[in-house]
Amino acid sequence: MDRPRILIAAGLAGLLVVGVIIVAIVFGSRTDELAEPAVPPAPLRTGPVALVPVPAPNAGSADCTTLVQKVPATLQSGSTTLTKAALAEPAPPASVAWTDQRSDPIVLRCGLDKPAELKPDTQNLRAIDGVAWLPIDSETATTWYLADRPVYVALTIPRGTGTGPLQDISSLIGKTLTKKPL
Structure with a gap:
């Protein structure tokens, strides 16, 4: 193989690597955007629980x-x-x-x-x-x-x-x- 063909093959291989990196950067960031956000836990409810009064005529039984x-x-x-x-x-x-x-x-x-x-x-x-x-x-x-x-x-x-x-x-x-x- 002559030297110009080797240089062309090496150049094409380099361009291919650069292209793969660019595609990974572009589409990798889009994948992150499409991922569902993590659901944060519900905030803590502190303090006593308030109950609405209801008729309870036998509550003292x-x-x-x-x-x-x-x-x-x-x-x-x-x-x-x-x-x-x-x-x-x-x-x-x-x-x-x-x-x-x-x-x-x-x-x-x-x-x-x-x-x-x-x-x-x-x-x-x-x-x-x-x-x-x-x-x-x-x-x-x-x-x-x-x-x-x-x-x-x-x-x-x-x-x-x-x-x-x-x-x-x-x-x-x-x-x-x-x-x-x-």
Whole structure:
């Protein structure tokens, strides 16, 4: 091979390397622009949890007192631990909340009036750990009303929380409150 052909081949190889570098720089930066941004964690919600008062004529009953005294300090929701939270004053009686300080809290209220949706012919009761609940869905949460115990309890669980807290509270209720006919 003669010298001019070698120089041309070397020059073309050099141009090819430079071209690859330029393409990597141009398209590499566009790839970064197309990547989805990382979602920052929700800000912490500090301070006591504020609960709206609701009628709870039996909140002072022995059953509610016993139940509230025995609720666990934590509930497990998947890999998230929810901790029993302080309630803002004036705190509704016989009420408890658990939170991870990022999501809406899980709220238990005891001694409520019988929910209007709970009738003798109610078909959508769910048994969890031997405890009958009536689920009422909203856009942001499901409120589970206790149906087969001497007091009415509501457990409000935000969407996406999972079933762990409902199972834990059902187990506690099964051990704490006497079952009654529906």
